[in-house]
Amino acid sequence: MSYSALEQHFEQLHHLQHLGAICGWDQATMMPPGGNEARAEALGTLAVLCHRQLQDPRLGDWFARAESEPLSQEQQQSLAEMRRAWRDATLLPADLVRARSLAGSRCEHAWRSLRPANDWAGFLPLFEEVVALSREAAAARSEALGLSRYDSLLELYEPGMRTQALDTLFGELSGWLPGLIAEVQEKQRLETVLSPQGPFATDKQKALGLEVMSWLGFDFHHGRLDVSAHPFCGGVSEDVRLTTRYDEADVAQALMGIIHETGHARYEQGLPAAWRRLPVGQARSMGVHESQSLFFEMQLARHPAFIARLSPLLARYFGDQPAFEPGNLARLYTRVQPGLIRVDADEVTYPAHIMLRYRIERDLIEGTLAPRHLPERWNQLMQQYLGLSTEGNDKDGCLQDIHWTDGSFGYFPSYTLGAIYAAQQAEAMQQQLGPFERLIDDDLTAVFGWLEHHIWRHASLCSTGELMARATGHVLDAAPFRRHLEQRYLG
Amino acid sequence: MSYSALEQHFEQLHHLQHLGAICGWDQATMMPPGGNEARAEALGTLAVLCHRQLQDPRLGDWFARAESEPLSQEQQQSLAEMRRAWRDATLLPADLVRARSLAGSRCEHAWRSLRPANDWAGFLPLFEEVVALSREAAAARSEALGLSRYDSLLELYEPGMRTQALDTLFGELSGWLPGLIAEVQEKQRLETVLSPQGPFATDKQKALGLEVMSWLGFDFHHGRLDVSAHPFCGGVSEDVRLTTRYDEADVAQALMGIIHETGHARYEQGLPAAWRRLPVGQARSMGVHESQSLFFEMQLARHPAFIARLSPLLARYFGDQPAFEPGNLARLYTRVQPGLIRVDADEVTYPAHIMLRYRIERDLIEGTLAPRHLPERWNQLMQQYLGLSTEGNDKDGCLQDIHWTDGSFGYFPSYTLGAIYAAQQAEAMQQQLGPFERLIDDDLTAVFGWLEHHIWRHASLCSTGELMARATGHVLDAAPFRRHLEQRYLG
Numbered sequence: 001m002s003y004s005a006l007e008q009h010f011e012q013l014h015h016l017q018h019l020g021a022i023c024g025w026d027q028a029t030m031m032p033p034g035g036n037e038a039r040a041e042a043l044g045t046l047a048v049l050c051h052r053q054l055q056d057p058r059l060g061d062w063f064a065r066a067e068s069e070p071l072s073q074e075q076q077q078s079l080a081e082m083r084r085a086w087r088d089a090t091l092l093p094a095d096l097v098r099a100r101s102l103a104g105s106r107c108e109h110a111w112r113s114l115r116p117a118n119d120w121a122g123f124l125p126l127f128e129e130v131v132a133l134s135r136e137a138a139a140a141r142s143e144a145l146g147l148s149r150y151d152s153l154l155e156l157y158e159p160g161m162r163t164q165a166l167d168t169l170f171g172e173l174s175g176w177l178p179g180l181i182a183e184v185q186e187k188q189r190l191e192t193v194l195s196p197q198g199p200f201a202t203d204k205q206k207a208l209g210l211e212v213m214s215w216l217g218f219d220f221h222h223g224r225l226d227v228s229a230h231p232f233c234g235g236v237s238e239d240v241r242l243t244t245r246y247d248e249a250d251v252a253q254a255l256m257g258i259i260h261e262t263g264h265a266r267y268e269q270g271l272p273a274a275w276r277r278l279p280v281g282q283a284r285s286m287g288v289h290e291s292q293s294l295f296f297e298m299q300l301a302r303h304p305a306f307i308a309r310l311s312p313l314l315a316r317y318f319g320d321q322p323a324f325e326p327g328n329l330a331r332l333y334t335r336v337q338p339g340l341i342r343v344d345a346d347e348v349t350y351p352a353h354i355m356l357r358y359r360i361e362r363d364l365i366e367g368t369l370a371p372r373h374l375p376e377r378w379n380q381l382m383q384q385y386l387g388l389s390t391e392g393n394d395k396d397g398c399l400q401d402i403h404w405t406d407g408s409f410g411y412f413p414s415y416t417l418g419a420i421y422a423a424q425q426a427e428a429m430q431q432q433l434g435p436f437e438r439l440i441d442d443d444l445t446a447v448f449g450w451l452e453h454h455i456w457r458h459a460s461l462c463s464t465g466e467l468m469a470r471a472t473g474h475v476l477d478a479a480p481f482r483r484h485l486e487q488r489y490l491g
Numbered sequence: 492m493s494y495s496a497l498e499q500h501f502e503q504l505h506h507l508q509h510l511g512a513i514c515g516w517d518q519a520t521m522m523p524p525g526g527n528e529a530r531a532e533a534l535g536t537l538a539v540l541c542h543r544q545l546q547d548p549r550l551g552d553w554f555a556r557a558e559s560e561p562l563s564q565e566q567q568q569s570l571a572e573m574r575r576a577w578r579d580a581t582l583l584p585a586d587l588v589r590a591r592s593l594a595g596s597r598c599e600h601a602w603r604s605l606r607p608a609n610d611w612a613g614f615l616p617l618f619e620e621v622v623a624l625s626r627e628a629a630a631a632r633s634e635a636l637g638l639s640r641y642d643s644l645l646e647l648y649e650p651g652m653r654t655q656a657l658d659t660l661f662g663e664l665s666g667w668l669p670g671l672i673a674e675v676q677e678k679q680r681l682e683t684v685l686s687p688q689g690p691f692a693t694d695k696q697k698a699l700g701l702e703v704m705s706w707l708g709f710d711f712h713h714g715r716l717d718v719s720a721h722p723f724c725g726g727v728s729e730d731v732r733l734t735t736r737y738d739e740a741d742v743a744q745a746l747m748g749i750i751h752e753t754g755h756a757r758y759e760q761g762l763p764a765a766w767r768r769l770p771v772g773q774a775r776s777m778g779v780h781e782s783q784s785l786f787f788e789m790q791l792a793r794h795p796a797f798i799a800r801l802s803p804l805l806a807r808y809f810g811d812q813p814a815f816e817p818g819n820l821a822r823l824y825t826r827v828q829p830g831l832i833r834v835d836a837d838e839v840t841y842p843a844h845i846m847l848r849y850r851i852e853r854d855l856i857e858g859t860l861a862p863r864h865l866p867e868r869w870n871q872l873m874q875q876y877l878g879l880s881t882e883g884n885d886k887d888g889c890l891q892d893i894h895w896t897d898g899s900f901g902y903f904p905s906y907t908l909g910a911i912y913a914a915q916q917a918e919a920m921q922q923q924l925g926p927f928e929r930l931i932d933d934d935l936t937a938v939f940g941w942l943e944h945h946i947w948r949h950a951s952l953c954s955t956g957e958l959m960a961r962a963t964g965h966v967l968d969a970a971p972f973r974r975h976l977e978q979r980y981l982g
Contacts, residue, residue, distance in 0.1 A: 035730025
C-alpha cells in the first residue's frame with residue numbers, strides 16, 4: 001500500500017528530526033563554544049538530508065496512489081499533512097536550505113555574545129545574510145503558493161492564517177488596547193506592591209521549579225529541565241527538553257518561565273502516541289502551541305486561586321516574607337508596565353510587542369525595510385506603541401529576540417494568536433466545568449482533562465479553525481481575551 | 492576530480508556521525524529513561540543512513556578514477572582509509588546493520604538496570620540476539636576478507652592485528668605475568684598503606700577533576716566533563732565529551748578515571764585539524780587510543796613525580812590527612828590485588844582480565860561457546876587466571892562490561908595492546924628527553940609535545956605498525972611493558 005510506504009518514509013524523517021532536536025537542544029544548553037562550527041555543519045547536512053527525504057522521487061507516485069486507497073478519516077488527514085510537508089519541502093532548492101541552516105546557525109551563535117555586547121554593527125552582516133536568504137525562500141514559496149511573500153512564511157507556522165486576518169485582528173486590538181493599558185495603569189498607580197527580597201539561590205529556584213512542574217503534571221520519565229540563554233521547550237514528544245534561566249535577584253522570571261514552557265511540554269507529552277512519528281501527530285500550529293503555554297502562564301498561574309497555592313510554596317523554599325502574601329503576589333504578577341523586553345512583558349502590553357515585530361518582519365520580507373534600518377525602525381515603533389526609546393540600546397531593542405537570528409520570520413504573530421486562543425479556551429472550559437476557583441486544586445485533573453480532550457489529543461487531525469471551533473465555539477475571537485483582561489485588570 | 496567528490500561525500504558521513512556521537516553521549520548522560528525507545532529508533536535510522544552513505548553506487552567509480560589522479564602521499568593514504576571504510580560498510584546488508592543497532596541499543600539500555608539487579612536471566616535473551624547478529628556479521632566479513640570470523644571483527648578496531656599475533660603476545664605475557672603478580676604481592680604483603688578517609692563530596696571531586704584536566708591540557712573550549720554509569724570519552728574531536736562517575740567513599744576512582752579519559756581526549760583534540768572530517772583524520776586504532784589513556788593514567792599519573800604533585804592538590808580539596816602523603820599515595824596507587832572488576836584492576840593484573848575476555852569473545856564469535864554458558868565459562872577462567880569466583884555474582888562477572896551489550900566484539904584486546912604501546916612510548920620518550928622525574932612539571936609541555944609530534948598529529952596517516960616503529964623503534968614489543976612493571980613494582 002502506498003499509504004504505508006508513505007508512513008514508513010515519514011517515520012524515517014521523524015527520526016532524523018529527533019536527532020536534530022536533541023543536537024539543537026545540546027547546542028543551546030551543553031555545547032562548549034568551540035564546538036559550534038562543527039555542529040553548524042553537521043546540522044546543515046542534516047537539514048539537507050531531511051530536505052532530500054522530502055524530495056524523494058517516489059513520493060509523487062505514492063501520494064497519487066494513496067488518494068485512491070481505502071483510508072480511515074484519520075489516515076486521510078495524515079495523508080494531507082504529509083502532503084503539506086512534501087509541498088513545503090519541494091518548494092526550495094537544497095542549496096538554499098543548506099545555506100539558510102548554515103547562516104542561521106552562525107548568526108544565532110554569534111548573537112549569544114553580540115547581544116550582551118550591544119554590538120549591532122557586528123550582528124548586521126550576519127543578519128543581512130539571514131534576511132537575504134529568507135527573502136529568497138519567501139519569494140520561491142510565494143510564487144508556488146500564490147500567497148504574498150510574508151503570507152508564504154506565515155503559512156509555515158500558522159497554516160491558513162493570512163496578513164489580512166492579522167491586520168483585522170491587530171486593528172481590532174489596537175482599537176481598545178491602548179485605552180485599556182492607560183486605564184489599568186491609572187488603576188494600579190495607587191496600589192502598593194512589595195517586591196520579594198532576594199537573593200534567591202539558583203538551586204532552590206530549580207527545586208521549586210521542579211516541584212511546580214510536577215504539580216502541573218510534567219512527566220519526568222519523558223523529559224527534563226535545564227538552563228539556556230533563551231528558554232525554550234525542545235526535544236521530542238517522548239523526551240521533552242525544557243529550559244529556563246535563573247536570576248538570583250528575581251524568583252518570578254524562572255518560575256513563570258518554567259510554568260510557560262511546561263504548558264508547551266504538556267501539549268507535546270499529550271500528543272496521541274499512535275500518531276507521534278507522523279506529521280499529523282505533531283502540534284497543530286505555533287499559535288495553538290503558544291495557547292497552551294499562555295494558558296498555563298497567564299490564565300492559570302496568575303489566577304488568584306493558583307497564586308494562593310504558590311504563596312506557601314515560595315515561603316517554604318525561601319523563607320516567609322510579606323511580599324509572598326497571596327494578595328501582594330497577585331498584584332505583583334498582574335502588574336502592568338510598558339517595558340522594552342518582550343519576554344518580561346505583562347499580558348496586557350505584550351500584544352504591542354508583537355504588533356511591532358509583525359510590522360517589521362512583514363516589511364523585511366516584503367522588501368520594504370532594509371536590515372540596516374532595523375534599529376531606527378524598532379525605536380520608532382517602540383515610541384509609538386509604548387512610548388519608550390531603544391536608541392543606542394539595541395540589546396534591549398532589536399537584538400533581544402532569538403527568532404530572527406535563524407530566519408524564523410512569520411513566527412511572532414503566533415504569540416498573540418496564542419493569547420487569544422488561550423482566553424477562548426479558558427472561557428469555554430469555565431463555562432463547561434465551573435470557575436477556576438473550583439478547578440484549581442491539588443492535581444488540576446479537570447483542567448488537564450479538558451485540555452487533553454479538546455486540544456492535545458487532536459494533534460493535527462483537524463485544522464486550527466476546526467479545533468478551536470469545536471473546543472470553544474469560535475474559530476478566532478478576540479472578545480474572550482478582552483473580557484479576560486478587563487475582568488482581571490479592571491474588575 | 493573524483494578524489495574531491497570522495498572527500499565531500501565522506502565529510503557528509505562525518506556530519507552524520509557527529510549527530511550520532513552527540514545523541515549517543517546524551518543517551519548515556521542526560522536522557523530520561525522514557526526517551527530510550529524513540530532514541531534507539533532514531534539512532535537505528537541514522538546507522539542505516541551512514542551505511543547507505545557508504546553504499547552510494549557512485550563510490551565504486553570514484554575510487555577507480557581517483558587511483559589515477561595526481562594525489563599527494565597524504566591524499567593517497569586518505570583514499571586508502573576511505574576505501575577501507577567503504578569496504579567495511581559494503582560487506583553487510585542494510586537490514587543487518589539496522590537490526591544490530593536496534594538490538595544493541597535495547598540490550599545496552601536494559602543492561603543499565605539488569606546489571607545492578609544481577610539479573611543474568613533477564614539479560615540472556617537480549618544478549619543472545621546481539622551475539623547471533625554479531626556472528627552473522629562476522630560470517631559475512633570473514634568470507635569477504637579471507638580472515639577468520641574473529642579476526643574479521645578484530646580488523647574493525649585494530650587494522651592489521653590477527654588472532655595469531657595476539658596468541659603469541661598473550662602467550663608471552665602469560666609466561667612471566669603470573670610469576671610477576673605473585674612476586675609483587677609477596678613484596679607488598681608487608682607494606683603499610685593508609686586508605687584516604689572520606690566522604691569526598693561529589694562537587695569537590697568534580698572541581699578537583701576539572702583542575703587536573705586543565706593541568707593535563709584538556710581544552711574546555713572544545714569539550715566538557717559529565718557523569719555516566721560507564722565512563723567514556725565521546726563526542727567529536729572539536730567537542731570532546733568526557734564522562735566519569737563519582738563514589739563519595741573513594742576519591743581515586745573518579746580522579747584516575749578522569750585522567751584516563753583525558754588521555755583519550757587529548758588524542759582526539761590533538762588530531763590534525765585539516766583531516767578531521769575524513770577517515771584518515773581519525774584515531775589510528777583503539778589500541779593506539781588506549782595507549783594514550785593508559786599513558787596518562789598509568790605511565791604518568793602513577794609515577795612518583797606526578798603523585799608528588801597530586802598530593803597537595805588532594806589536601807587542598809579535602810583537607811590534609813596522612814593518607815595523602817606522597818609515599819603513601821604512591822603505594823596506594825600501585826597496589827596490586829587480584830579482583831573481579833576490570834575497570835578497578837591495577838595495571839599488573841589487568842592483562843589477565845583481557846586474556847579472559849579475549850578467549851571468551853573469540854569463542855562466542857567462532858561459535859564454540861554458546862551465550863547461555865557465559866557465566867560458567869567466566870567463572871572458570873576467573874578461577875584459572877586470578878583465583879577468584881564469580882559464581883552467582885554475574886553483576887561483578889560477565890555482566891560488568893558495557894562492550895558486549897551493543898555487540899562490540901573484538902575490542903577488548905585493544906586495552907592490553909594499549910598498555911604495551913604506552914610502555915613503548917614512555918620508554919622511548921624518556922630515552923629521548925630524559926626521565927619523567929624531570930619531564931613532569933607545571934605544564935607537562937615536553938610530554939605533550941612528544942605525544943603530539945609522534946602520535947596525535949599522525950591520525951591514520953600511516954599504519955599502527957609504522958606509527959609505533961617510527962615513534963619507538965618497534966612495531967609491537969612487550970619488553971618495555973615488562974621492564975616498566977618490574978621497575979615500578981619490584982625495583
